[in-house]
Amino acid sequence: MAVIRPFFSIRPSEEKADKIAALPYDVYNREEAKAAVANHPLSFLNIDRAETQFDDTVDTYDERVYQKAHDLLWDMVEKGDFIREKKRCYYIYELTMNGRTQTGITACASIDDYANGVIKKHENTRAEKEADRIHHVDTCNAQTGPIFLAYRSNKRINEVVDRVKSSDTPVYDFVADDGIRHCVWVIDKDADIAVIEQAFSSIGEIYIADGHHRAASAVKVGFMRREANPDYTGEEEFNYFLSVLFPDDRLMIMDYNRAVKDLNGMSKEDFLAKVCEIFDVSEIEHASDQSEEQLRPKQKGEYSMFLGEKWYLCRLKEADKNPDPVKGLDVSLLQDLLLDPVLGIKDPKTDDRIDFIGGIRGLKELERRVHTDCAVAFAMYPTSIGELFAVADAGLLMPPKSTWFEPKLRSGLFIHEI
Structure with a gap:
């Protein structure tokens, strides 16, 4: 009690x-x-x-x-x-x-x-x-x-x-x-x-x-x-x-988004090809005419990616979904499937090639960062309060920068x- x-x-x-x-x-x-x-x-x-x-x-x-x-x-x-x-x-x-x-x-x-x-x-x-x-x-x-x-x-x-x-x-x-x-x-x-x-x-x-x-x-x-x-x-x-x-x-809980400063030596085209191997990817057409709300991921397992002046919707493949309360978080899956093996971000807590951007700042901030000092940015679907409870109930820890209140x-x- x-x-x-x-x-x-x-x-x-x-x-x-x-x-x-x-x-x-x-x-x-x-x-x-x-x-x-x-x-x-x-x-x-x-x-x-x-x-x-x-x-x-x-x-x-x-x-x-x-x-x-x-x-x-x-x-x-x-x-x-x-x-x-x-x-x-x-x-x-x-x-x-x-x-x-x-x-x-x-x-x-x-x-x-x-x-x-x-x-x-x-x-x-x-x-x-x-x-x-x-x-x-x-x-x-x-x-x-x-x-x-x-x-x-x-x-x-x-x-x-x-x-x-x-x-x-x-x-x-x-x-x-x-x-x-x-x-x-x-x-x-x-x-x-x-x-x-x-x-x-x-x-x-x-x-x-x-x-x-x-x-x-x-x-x-x-x-x-x-x-x-x-x-x-x-x-x-x-x-x-x-x-x-x-x-x-x-x-x-608001989204806590990611921006990475380089593509780990790859061209934009080569990186996009790697992303397409991991996710089901579709370009968001006429993105400049759409509101931020329309560009955001709509459900768990979706990520919006800004690369080369274009927005893409990346959907997690069914086989990659994970029931574990920590490994199944969208922030964990992005880290484990893409940021680490493809972009070389081994430890997001210490790697200065990645920045975390609170959802309060909006998607325009992701675009601004890619236009200035970053190569790619990811808009996340927010971690839910239920997911937070499940992690805490299991006695586990959230990955860094999982939630923005x-x-x-x-x-x-x-x-x-x-």
Whole structure:
């Protein structure tokens, strides 16, 4: 059973939420972060990337950076930019992009569920990437970026969510600079809280959809606090980590596309001949007159390839389909059938001849890359949430760059003090 509990949130005052909410810290490099916070003193990115408050002679991981993040956060709380919830609540967090809405529950998940495998993972994490967020969470004494979790849809939770949305006024309702609409409702009625908590306790598995490193960092801080407090009871806030949980039927994964910088010594004609040996290939006629949606692959086992100013539809041959939850993924099949044996991409995690392009950037970005620094690009059919669940249930790992989640959860809308 999963322990998903309400919490005492620290959250923006209603009139400042749109100014505080910021994209996650890891979508920016240092230069981009500095540009993003310029003239935006309330942006939570000032806290998430506090090196922006120093000149470039101060290292990103300098102790002063973490202390600055702490001081900025708690100064804003003291000034009233944030408010403290008076009781433990759940929150409905709804994001709308291009007319499509996904709605989740903001809550706290158990570090023990993470450690014991009730919360399932599909990626490995690297200690060097965790170290920064461990230091940030520990110094700030707060979790500031929610982990993106998923679960199999539950009727009782859906009923509460739909009723609260229809009857209550959201505490936040704003459209961010990137056009994403963010709405938040507070679930504060005891009966509703009890229904949600009990419903989650009956759900067998919770899955990390996005944010593996943030999750691992928050959990490790929790276990550090346990070591420092050997008389802990398990009820302390450090035993839980901030999350937004989405039901699988209200969640969308976007494509994560590939572009390769050369054809491994082949001409375009020779490479196309190799592709035709592996896939059933047809040129997409009048591609320049078609929309991106028309050019995209329509089902699992299909790939759209841009080569030599032309789009091709490549269909996997029946004999090459694989029931294995990892080897049967479209990203795995492309790697194993074409990228490795034909283009020589042995390890896509380390080979600098391949780039990965999130679906949010569109197919025009694939064309642009082929026109500039790449030789061929592949548009993928998105990995499904069911495939993600199957990989995690089998205790396996996804290949690199298998899923692209959009829209991104904003940091700063919910803070969990530990």
